[in-house]
Amino acid sequence: MTMKAVVFHGAFDVKVEDRPKPTIKDDTDALVKVELAGLCGSELHMFRGHQKTKTGHIMGHEFVGVVDSVGPKVTKYKPGDRVVSVFATVCQTCWFCQRGLGNRCANSLAFGTQQLDGGQAEYVRVPFAEGTLQHVPPNLDERLLVMMCDIFPTGYYGAMRAIEFIGKPLLPQAVQNGSGHEKRAATFEPQALKDTVFVVLGCGPVGICAVLTALSKGVGTVYVVDAVDERLAEAEAVGGKPLKLGRDDIQEIVMKATDGRGADAVVEVVGNKPALKSAIDLVRVCGIISSIGFHQSELPFTAFEAYQKNVTLNFGRAPISTLFPEALECLRENKEKVAAFISHEIPLAQAPHGYDIFEKYQARKVVFKV
Amino acid sequence: MTMKAVVFHGAFDVKVEDRPKPTIKDDTDALVKVELAGLCGSELHMFRGHQKTKTGHIMGHEFVGVVDSVGPKVTKYKPGDRVVSVFATVCQTCWFCQRGLGNRCANSLAFGTQQLDGGQAEYVRVPFAEGTLQHVPPNLDERLLVMMCDIFPTGYYGAMRAIEFIGKPLLPQAVQNGSGHEKRAATFEPQALKDTVFVVLGCGPVGICAVLTALSKGVGTVYVVDAVDERLAEAEAVGGKPLKLGRDDIQEIVMKATDGRGADAVVEVVGNKPALKSAIDLVRVCGIISSIGFHQSELPFTAFEAYQKNVTLNFGRAPISTLFPEALECLRENKEKVAAFISHEIPLAQAPHGYDIFEKYQARKVVFKV
Numbered sequence: 001m002t003m004k005a006v007v008f009h010g011a012f013d014v015k016v017e018d019r020p021k022p023t024i025k026d027d028t029d030a031l032v033k034v035e036l037a038g039l040c041g042s043e044l045h046m047f048r049g050h051q052k053t054k055t056g057h058i059m060g061h062e063f064v065g066v067v068d069s070v071g072p073k074v075t076k077y078k079p080g081d082r083v084v085s086v087f088a089t090v091c092q093t094c095w096f097c098q099r100g101l102g103n104r105c106a107n108s109l110a111f112g113t114q115q116l117d118g119g120q121a122e123y124v125r126v127p128f129a130e131g132t133l134q135h136v137p138p139n140l141d142e143r144l145l146v147m148m149c150d151i152f153p154t155g156y157y158g159a160m161r162a163i164e165f166i167g168k169p170l171l172p173q174a175v176q177n178g179s180g181h182e183k184r185a186a187t188f189e190p191q192a193l194k195d196t197v198f199v200v201l202g203c204g205p206v207g208i209c210a211v212l213t214a215l216s217k218g219v220g221t222v223y224v225v226d227a228v229d230e231r232l233a234e235a236e237a238v239g240g241k242p243l244k245l246g247r248d249d250i251q252e253i254v255m256k257a258t259d260g261r262g263a264d265a266v267v268e269v270v271g272n273k274p275a276l277k278s279a280i281d282l283v284r285v286c287g288i289i290s291s292i293g294f295h296q297s298e299l300p301f302t303a304f305e306a307y308q309k310n311v312t313l314n315f316g317r318a319p320i321s322t323l324f325p326e327a328l329e330c331l332r333e334n335k336e337k338v339a340a341f342i343s344h345e346i347p348l349a350q351a352p353h354g355y356d357i358f359e360k361y362q363a364r365k366v367v368f369k370v
Numbered sequence: 371m372t373m374k375a376v377v378f379h380g381a382f383d384v385k386v387e388d389r390p391k392p393t394i395k396d397d398t399d400a401l402v403k404v405e406l407a408g409l410c411g412s413e414l415h416m417f418r419g420h421q422k423t424k425t426g427h428i429m430g431h432e433f434v435g436v437v438d439s440v441g442p443k444v445t446k447y448k449p450g451d452r453v454v455s456v457f458a459t460v461c462q463t464c465w466f467c468q469r470g471l472g473n474r475c476a477n478s479l480a481f482g483t484q485q486l487d488g489g490q491a492e493y494v495r496v497p498f499a500e501g502t503l504q505h506v507p508p509n510l511d512e513r514l515l516v517m518m519c520d521i522f523p524t525g526y527y528g529a530m531r532a533i534e535f536i537g538k539p540l541l542p543q544a545v546q547n548g549s550g551h552e553k554r555a556a557t558f559e560p561q562a563l564k565d566t567v568f569v570v571l572g573c574g575p576v577g578i579c580a581v582l583t584a585l586s587k588g589v590g591t592v593y594v595v596d597a598v599d600e601r602l603a604e605a606e607a608v609g610g611k612p613l614k615l616g617r618d619d620i621q622e623i624v625m626k627a628t629d630g631r632g633a634d635a636v637v638e639v640v641g642n643k644p645a646l647k648s649a650i651d652l653v654r655v656c657g658i659i660s661s662i663g664f665h666q667s668e669l670p671f672t673a674f675e676a677y678q679k680n681v682t683l684n685f686g687r688a689p690i691s692t693l694f695p696e697a698l699e700c701l702r703e704n705k706e707k708v709a710a711f712i713s714h715e716i717p718l719a720q721a722p723h724g725y726d727i728f729e730k731y732q733a734r735k736v737v738f739k740v
Contacts, residue, residue, distance in 0.1 A: 095631065096656065099561055104655045104680055164538075191469055261465065276673060285474045286466065286686070295673030303646060303665030306685040310474055315673070316656070316680025 005058045005121035006351040006368075011049030012359075014059060016351050022117065022125040027073040030129030032083060037120045037348070038062030038146040039358050039366040040087075041204060042294075043112065047355055054114050059351075061087040061111035062149035063119025064142050065370075067133075074129045082136035085119065086320045087111060087150040090131035097131060103319040105131075120351060122370055134324050143342050144335055146367055147209075150320065152338065153327040155209025155269070157318035158292040162198065162265035163217050165288040165312060166191050193218040197258050199282050200224045202269035203235040205341060205365060206292065210267045211240045212334045221257065225250055225278070234364075238337050254282050261285070268293050273300045280305055288312045341365045375428045375491035376721040376738075381419030382729075384429060386721050392487065392495035397443035400499030402453060407490045407718070408432030408516040409728050409736040410457075411574060412664075413482065417725055424484050431457035431481035432519035433489025434512050435740075437503075444499045452506035455489065456690045457481060457520040460501035467501060473689040475501075490721060492740055504694050513712050514705055516737055517579075520690065522708065523697040525579025525639070527688035528662040532568065532635035533587050535658040535682060536561050563588040567628050569652050570594045572639035573605040573612075575711060575735060576662065580637045581610045582704045591627065595620055595648070604734075608707045624652050631655070638663050643670045650675055658682045711735045 001021040006014050024031055037060045045051035046059075067081040077083060087110060091097050094106035102108075109127060112118025117125065126132050136145060167190045196219050200210050203224045208231075214222045215238070224240035226232050232242035243250045254263050262284035268275050271293025277300040279289045289311060306313070320327075331338055343364040346354050354366040375389040394401055407430045415421035416429075437451040447453060457480065461467050464476035472478075479497060482488025487495065496502050506515060537560045566589050570580050573594040584592045585608070594610035596602050602612035613620045624633050632654035638645050641663025647670040649659045659681060676683070690697075701708055713734040716724050724736040 095629070099559075101656045101680075168534075189469075259465070271677075273673070286471045291673075291677075293677075295677045297674065298672045299669045299676070300673075302668045303643070303661075303670075303685070304667065306669070306683070307641075307661075307663075307665045308686075310471075310686030312685075313676070313683045315676040315682075316678075 003122035004348060005117070006060065006348065008046065008053070008057055008059055009055050012047065014047065014352055014355055016349055019058065019121065021123050024069060024071045025125065026127060027071040028128050028130065029071040030074055030077055030083075030126045030133060031068040031070070032063070032065045032085070032119075032124050032126055032133070033068045034063045034065040034119050034122060034124055034370045036064045036142055036146050037368045037370060038149065039120075039354055039368065040150060042150075044359055047359060057112065057114050058117035058121050058124075059112045060118035060120030062146050063111075063124060064136065064145045064149075065124075068123065070129060076130045077133060077135075083133040084136055084145045084148050085111070085124075085126060086132050086134070086324075089116070089126070089128045090321045091128045092131035100322040101319055102131065102321045103317045120348065120368060122348075131321060134321070137328065140332065141335065141339060143345065143367055144331060144338055147338055147341070148324065148328060148331065151205045152209045152331050153320040153323050154292055154318045155206045155211075156213045156327040156330055157323055158206070158267045158269060158290050159198070159210040159213035159217070159219075160323075161290040161314045162267055162288050163193065163214065163219065166193060166196055166264055191264065194220040196264045197221045197254070198223070198265045198267060199254060199263040200235075200240065200267045200269065201275045201278055202226060202293065203231045203240065204269070207231075207267075207269040208235055208238060208341070209338075210269060211235055212238055212337060213330055214267070215239045216330055216333050223254060223257075223263070237340075238334075250278070251281060258284060263287065265290065271295050273297045276300050280309065280311070283309065283311060286310045288314070291315045292317065342367055345369060373492035374718060375487070376430065376718065378416065378423070378427055378429055379425050382417065384417065384722055384725055386719055389428065389491065391493050394439060394441045395495065396497060397441040398498050398500065399441040400444055400447055400453075400496045400503060401438040401440070402433070402435045402455070402489075402494050402496055402503070403438045404433045404435040404489050404492060404494055404740045406434045406512055406516050407738045407740060408519065409490075409724055409738065410520060412520075414729055417729060427482065427484050428487035428491050428494075429482045430488035430490030432516050432521075433481075433494060434506065434515045434519075435489075435494075438493060440499060446500045447503060447505075453503040454506055454515045454518050455481070455496060456502050456504070456694075459486070459496070459498045460691045461498045462501035470692040471689055472501065472691045473687045490718065490738060492718075501691060504691070507698065510702065511705065511709060513715065513737055514701060514708055517708055517711070518694065518698060518701065521575045522579045522701050523690040523693050524662055524688045525576045525581075526583045526697040526700055527693055528576070528637045528639060528660050529568070529570075529580040529583035529587070529589075530693075531660040531684045532637055532658050533563065533584065533589065536563060536566055536634055561634065564590040566634045567591045567624070568593070568635045568637060569624060569633040570605075570610065570637045570639065571645045571648055572596060572663065573601045573610065574639070577637075577639040578605055578608060578711070579708075580639060581605055582608055582707060583700055584637070585609045586700055586703050593620075593624060593627075593633070607710075608704075620648070621651060628654060633657065635660065641665050643667045646670050650679065650681070653679065653681060656680045658684070661685045662687065712737055715739060
């Protein structure tokens with residue numbers, strides 16, 4: 001039996017082809033009949049040829065569909081269940097998965113790579129199905145669920161790491177259980193989120209999701225920094241305060257808004273050196289930099305600067321499956337705003353066109369109907 | 371009226387001299403009659419001439435004594451109260467102090483510098499007395515309280531930042547209030563401290579205090595890394611597992627003890643580039659580096675490494691006054707072990723000799739009786 005699938009043939013070259021319908025290989029697999037598949041910005045690294053890879057695999061790491069069949073060890077899902085997938089598999093048994101750190105699952109395979117065919121196809125084999133899939137909640141537009149495979153929880157994580165830190169800038173005991181002869185520590189209250197200033201560096205889809213999360217949770221002021229007018233307009237539409245690179249004196253504006261201290265938190269979503277440099281320049285002493293950008297270069301600040309700033313830094317990617325329930329709740333609260341992201345919904349057969357307009361920034365978010 | 375004081379005259383040159391007894395200058399001052407004053411490792415930067423400074427000030431930022439007189443705005447302390455001081459003043463009114471971040475008090479002055487005469491003297495003027503002083507608890511050897519001015523709370527902070535993180539590796543909500551349609555997040559438990567492996571890089575006094583804190587709180591295994599045999603022996607005596615630089619294959623030993631993952635937390639107390647490089651090499655994916663060393667150079671790892679490690683980093687110094695009560699409680703639990711630090715208790719008149727033996731590593735901790 002064959003199926004239609006979007007196959008990678010090299011830079012700027014994807015084709016919709018007939019491929020064998022995948023089958024259950026391992027006891028923990030599920031086979032999913034795809035209904036909607038997203039095209040994600042991170043696929044452009046491969047599509048544009050920047051991320052060198054062999055050809056021949058099926059693209060796509062965002063998909064929503066119906067369980068077709070399951071391996072003998074899958075009991076949580078049964079044929080007919082509607083599901084959404086995480087962008088990479090989550091084995092649930094390794095040391096990291098057992099601690100909720102599925103973002104660094106020791107057995108993880110990313111969909112849409114040489115290691116594992118992706119979801120831009122009629123069917124997709126899902127290894128470690130119980131960890132990798134999530135049940136589709138009722139009463140929620142399926143197109144929105146495509147955002148739950150990667151983008152929304154990633155932005156959510158970036159914002160929430162910072163929000164948590166604002167609530168507990170020192171050590172929780174110091175506030176909650178301060179003991180000893182004076183209990184002085186008990187007299188300090190965490191900074192109220194409404195009085196807190198965030199800067200989100202980069203306002204593509206993940207950045208916007210970070211902005212939505214921050215505002216939903218009550219952060220008082222969220223500045224967004226980008227070089228692209230359209231993105232800044234989108235960020236402003238959801239409540240961010242736009243600052244344009246090359247036009248605005250970002251440092252001065254943020255300092256002025258914080259009595260010269262700097263931002264309480266900087267969420268860095270860009271993944272390059274200038275963004276991290278801005279982050280350290282903009283963050284206040286004893287603040288936090290939550291970096292979810294994928295970095296490939298050096299750190300643009302010294303250990304001396306980090307010491308003097310008394311800064312806390314978090315790097316790396318989100319444990320999507322762990323955060324799925326709470327991120328989904330936040331998505332629900334913002335569903336109209338998130339729905340506005342999805343600019344193009346086109347048939348899978350027209351996938352090459354979808355890649356083309358997405359790559360040329362003529363589409364905000366492309367979803368393929370399968 | 372004059373008093374005896376240890377005055378800085380330049381590299382390797384301190385003298386005990388007659389100085390005018392200080393007086394209350396500001397409404398928030400207290401004058402303290404010093405009983406015990408510590409000599410701290412960080413004073414060696416100045417004593418050895420590495421930290422360039424003018425001469426003529428009174429040395430010392432660790433002191434315990436009795437309140438002699440107070441300014442009109444000081445109500446918390448009265449003459450006769452026994453007190454211990456934090457190493458730098460804490461104004462209690464600036465934005466940072468109001469949030470418990472006295473480590474970065476906007477009006478802070480460090481004792482024993484050109485800005486503020488120190489406590490190696492018969493009397494010392496203490497600005498912002500209500501924030502800077504702490505009442506001396508009963509039933510505790512005063513010599514131990516000298517450790518509370520700086521060293522013990524700093525080591526405590528280094529260890530506690532990491533311990534807190536182990537208990538909440540993601541976001542507290544994910545564990546405590548996971549909501550949404552699956553509440554999957556509620557199924558994860560934090561790593562038990564008894565199964566946790568820490569590495570403390572540097573085992574001078576602050577490092578030993580970090581080791582004591584970690585073991586007191588239940589961390590299962592604490593490796594300590596240093597180049598000096600005597601220090602490693604001290605660390606071993608309090609329960610650390612010594613690893614000697616240049617002798618042991620530290621990377622291999624830590625990896626072997628953690629099934630190849632790396633240490634859950636690295637507490638870095640050295641403050642140089644090789645130590646931070648070891649920290650990133652030794653920490654596991656999704657682990658934490660708690661750096662309390664005073665760094666003056668670049669960061670010896672890339673943003674790519676930080677991303678791939680999904681690491682959390684904290685830099686900077688401890689908010690001593692905020693943590694004082696809980697750190698003191700931890701000190702009490704370890705009082706015999708901490709008391710063993712204090713190798714020399716000598717009269718203030720012999721201070722130059724104290725500096726001499728301390729600088730030559732012939733003394734572990736020197737306390738001056740005033």
